Amino acid sequence: MAAQDQTLIPPIAPTTGTVDKPVVPLPGVADWLVNFCRSYSIWPMTFGLACCAIEMMGVGMARFDMSRFGAEVFRPSPRQADLMIVAGTVSRKLAPAIVRLYEQLPAPRYVMAMGNCAISGGPFAFKDQYGIVLGVDTILPVDVYVPGCPPRPEALLEGIFQVQRKLTGRRLVAVPAGLDLNMEQDTVRNNPGNTGEKA
Amino acid sequence: MNEFSLWTVFTLVVGLVAILAFIAGNAMALVWMERKVAGFIQRRPGPNQLGPAGVLQSVADAVKLLFKQILKPSNADSIIFFLAPILSFFPVALLFMPLPFSPFFTAYSPNLGLLLILAFSGINVLAVLLAGWSSNNKYSLYGAARGVSQSVAYEIPLLLAVLAIAFQHGTLNLSEIVEQQGGWPWQWNVFTQPLAFLIYFISIFGETNRSPFDLPEAESELTAGFHTEYSGMGFALFFLAEYANMVLVCCVATALFLGGWKGPFLDGFWWFLAKAYGLLFIMMWVRWTYPRARFDMLLNLNWKWLLPLGALNLLATAFVMKLF
Numbered sequence: 001m002a003a004q005d006q007t008l009i010p011p012i013a014p015t016t017g018t019v020d021k022p023v024v025p026l027p028g029v030a031d032w033l034v035n036f037c038r039s040y041s042i043w044p045m046t047f048g049l050a051c052c053a054i055e056m057m058g059v060g061m062a063r064f065d066m067s068r069f070g071a072e073v074f075r076p077s078p079r080q081a082d083l084m085i086v087a088g089t090v091s092r093k094l095a096p097a098i099v100r101l102y103e104q105l106p107a108p109r110y111v112m113a114m115g116n117c118a119i120s121g122g123p124f125a126f127k128d129q130y131g132i133v134l135g136v137d138t139i140l141p142v143d144v145y146v147p148g149c150p151p152r153p154e155a156l157l158e159g160i161f162q163v164q165r166k167l168t169g170r171r172l173v174a175v176p177a178g179l180d181l182n183m184e185q186d187t188v189r190n191n192p193g194n195t196g197e198k199a
Numbered sequence: 200m201n202e203f204s205l206w207t208v209f210t211l212v213v214g215l216v217a218i219l220a221f222i223a224g225n226a227m228a229l230v231w232m233e234r235k236v237a238g239f240i241q242r243r244p245g246p247n248q249l250g251p252a253g254v255l256q257s258v259a260d261a262v263k264l265l266f267k268q269i270l271k272p273s274n275a276d277s278i279i280f281f282l283a284p285i286l287s288f289f290p291v292a293l294l295f296m297p298l299p300f301s302p303f304f305t306a307y308s309p310n311l312g313l314l315l316i317l318a319f320s321g322i323n324v325l326a327v328l329l330a331g332w333s334s335n336n337k338y339s340l341y342g343a344a345r346g347v348s349q350s351v352a353y354e355i356p357l358l359l360a361v362l363a364i365a366f367q368h369g370t371l372n373l374s375e376i377v378e379q380q381g382g383w384p385w386q387w388n389v390f391t392q393p394l395a396f397l398i399y400f401i402s403i404f405g406e407t408n409r410s411p412f413d414l415p416e417a418e419s420e421l422t423a424g425f426h427t428e429y430s431g432m433g434f435a436l437f438f439l440a441e442y443a444n445m446v447l448v449c450c451v452a453t454a455l456f457l458g459g460w461k462g463p464f465l466d467g468f469w470w471f472l473a474k475a476y477g478l479l480f481i482m483m484w485v486r487w488t489y490p491r492a493r494f495d496m497l498l499n500l501n502w503k504w505l506l507p508l509g510a511l512n513l514l515a516t517a518f519v520m521k522l523f
Contacts, residue, residue, distance in 0.1 A: 037262035
């Protein structure tokens with residue numbers, strides 16, 4: 001990763017992608033039930049940065065329909081949203097606004113880096129590049145990475161399933177028949193079982 | 200305290216508890232129904248993973264909102280900020296008291312039931328104003344200002360439409376108004392007062408802040424309007440109050456215009472609920488069909504069309520009632 005000008009963007013948040021710990025822990029079964037309910041009510045925040053946002057809109061439409069999993073309620077106010085889908089290229093000028101939006105989200109909150117630009121800068125990671133934040137995880141703790149340029153709508157749906165998995169500890173939506181998804185290798189970074197090697 | 204008043208107190212308490220359960224159950228059912236209707240109108244399945252046809256979807260949403268962190272902006276007025284959502288929800292319980300679901304399922308049947316509903320439905324506007332003011336957010340304040348001007352404007356044609364019915368029946372008691380109507384559709388008030396029904400039905404969109412008149416929470420301009428700063432249960436209470444108000448105005452419309460609990464066969468509360476839910480479905484249908492109106496269009500429709508038509512309708516009703 002290219003060295004970034006620290007005077008412009010100071011490192012704000014640690015890059016440990018974890019779900020916020022609850023202030024008051026609940027007993028086991030109740031905790032799981034609450035998390036199960038949360039996982040079927042992931043309301044994303046209405047904001048898109050670049051072309052990935054077009055794919056994000058596609059997921060809400062008739063062909064893919066995010067609402068099947070209760071995630072179609074795009075809330076315009078960060079106070080009412082659960083999931084921040086960083087869909088697109090994060091420019092340096094926009095980075096403070098994105099950090100502020102993240103800070104306005106009430107806990108529990110989740111961040112998804114959608115597309116190669118949000119993950120690592122994507123096509124903008126070249127020498128002497130000065131305007132683009134190379135990876136949103138340098139400024140926010142990211143929970144789920146959805147690669148692609150842009151990712152297909154199915155990939156974004158899979159990203160939501162991974163948020164569900166992170167909440168409840170297992171995959172809630174069945175893998176379609178005939179599709180070989182190697183679930184050992186998932187998109188959740190910081191998973192001890194993930195060696196980072198591609199199958 | 201004699202036996203009669205004890206019995207009255209008992210029915211009031213039982214009625215209130217039943218009404219709170221009714222409101223909560225209905226709001227959950229309506230959230231699910233709204234999302235399914237939206238899905239079918241846009242040729243999608245809608246929520247279908249949690250429970251059969253996704254009926255448990257609103258349970259998941261309710262639990263999620265219950266366990267969500269509650270935030271208060273640092274410069275907000277803490278008392279009013281937390282009072283506003285409660286204030287928006289509580290009058291609704293009172294407003295359901297005089298509704299005649301059937302001769303038996305009426306919690307409280309005062310002579311001035313209609314007046315009670317019209318008087319206390321104004322408190323919701325006050326809650327919107329308090330929420331917008333105390334949030335210390337420009338979008339909240341704009342939303343609240345819009346909400347107040349819109350509700351004040353639309354209350355007048357609504358009142359005129361309701362007054363025409365009161366003229367016709369000579370009473371403000373909802374049960375008596377239903378009693379004077381017949382079971383068959385041509386014996387309902389919607390046939391003698393079609394213009395009043397139309398004015399009432401347009402006005403309730405403005406009163407309940409429903410699309411196409413949802414300007415107080417217009418996403419494209421005001422983030423989320425008056426509830427921009429509310430998270431978790433604060434937002435859920437506003438949501439609950441909105442759906443409860445929808446149920447309320449549709450129930451009042453059923454009692455006033457659609458013959459209440461009376462139907463062609465077998466009178467009972469099922470007719471009342473079926474008619475009210477039919478109206479609710481039309482409200483959802485309108486929401487997912489029409490785009491949001493501009494604010495000048497909204498007020499022009501009210502002051503230039505609904506108000507004169509309502510006044511003329513009232514005049515004609517008074518004339519006919521005096522003549523015959």
